[in-house]
Amino acid sequence: MPTYRLTIAYDGSGFFGYAKQPQVRTVQGDLEAALFLHTGTVDTVVAGRTDKGVHATEQVISFRAEELDGQRVQRSLNSMLAPNIAIRRIARVDGGFHARFSATGRAYVYRIHNAAVHDPFLTPVMWTYEPQLDAVAMDAAAQCLVGEHDFAAFCRKRGDAPMVRRVEWVRWRRSADVVEMSIGANAFCHQMVRSVVALSVEIGTGRMEVADMQRVLDSGDRAIAKGAAPPQGLTLVAVSYGDESLPRPLWIPETS
Amino acid sequence: MPTYRLTIAYDGSGFFGYAKQPQVRTVQGDLEAALFLHTGTVDTVVAGRTDKGVHATEQVISFRAEELDGQRVQRSLNSMLAPNIAIRRIARVDGGFHARFSATGRAYVYRIHNAAVHDPFLTPVMWTYEPQLDAVAMDAAAQCLVGEHDFAAFCRKRGDAPMVRRVEWVRWRRSADVVEMSIGANAFCHQMVRSVVALSVEIGTGRMEVADMQRVLDSGDRAIAKGAAPPQGLTLVAVSYGDESLPRPLWIPETS
16 A cells, blocks of 8 residues: 655644543644544554644644545645644655654744733744743753753653664744744654743743753653643644655755 | 823624724723722723724724823733733823824734635634635725725715725735735724725726726715625724824835
């Protein structure tokens, strides 16, 4: 049977996360229900399982099915899944392709609306946070995360799975009252991005120091980190495969 | 009793419009319920009643109440009304101020996502429309609306109320796959902006001609217009009072 690669976007607000669960609405549940009409039962594989409330603009899914008319399936799925999920692309790929195991890089963005008054048009996709944040300090602190490290201090433990990951870049910047982090890595362990954000915010308010990021990383102790920032600020923005390089935002040069 | 002016923003998606109605969630209903805790029963007046699903970034409301601590009331209302409504400003104003009758100008924006695949992050605030639109033709057609005219062809009749309005500017432009209209007038009659959009789209696809805008305007006949575009693309973006000039977007020079 041919293998297909779907690239999808979703607003995570109305879902209990990506992964299928009984009795609640999930992205995978909705997607497989819609696919069922074209393919019968299908097992889909996802590049990055996102938690409840987390968004994606470029999530990748793979599955095997009988020959499909890509354009027709895309149109049909989009009419069933609108407005919260969109099928951006569908492609027939090499039989060895596996959305999760073939992925060699993932990139996320986390956005904070740093303002006293929330904005109804930003609250679905940003964390509204009032105390003034020093994005320059947050950016400086985060640089110690680049490279290969054991991220145990920033990850929810899942059995004995290793928590060594290789971060390619992590940068914070401010643009008016939006403070955002862009991070790329070979992979992320559970809640890693949101835990880095929570500690960064402590540093950004001055309650902790720039050097505390390194100290927490070295400790390997999740208990001394600062929990996880809220999910709605987080968006999966890219997944790369094989030799493809993970697309960096234009504001982050290759050398940084 | 002092008079107060509130400037608020709201995402209209979850509301049955601005105006209070029994049994359904409305912006006015939520706002007055929250105000009640500070002022007791209060009658609020609004600059522009918006329909079900329509948004606002700068809606103005006035009311009279005993002396209030503005900052404290703003913070309290915001914590009750988040995330869908935000109180942007609260000010004590001259006793003669009336949000509706004192208003001398209103501006709206209408946004169309002109693409084959919807975007989950744009669907709440734009109309997703697939056929390619010619924004240059739409812009040319709309220019006949500038000035004082009877807009009966574009308005839902409400009793014998006159439908003469003075449009200060109306412009369409394209920016990547977003096609947007900005319009400013002394006031609008019911469904006027969305009716202009619906006819503009007919012109943008080539199903109607540039000259048809003038023809429909002159006819005064709503039956030959093209109904109203969906509400989620529409946002009230400014209200002006007295001699204040209505703020134009930077891309629309005063002379146009």
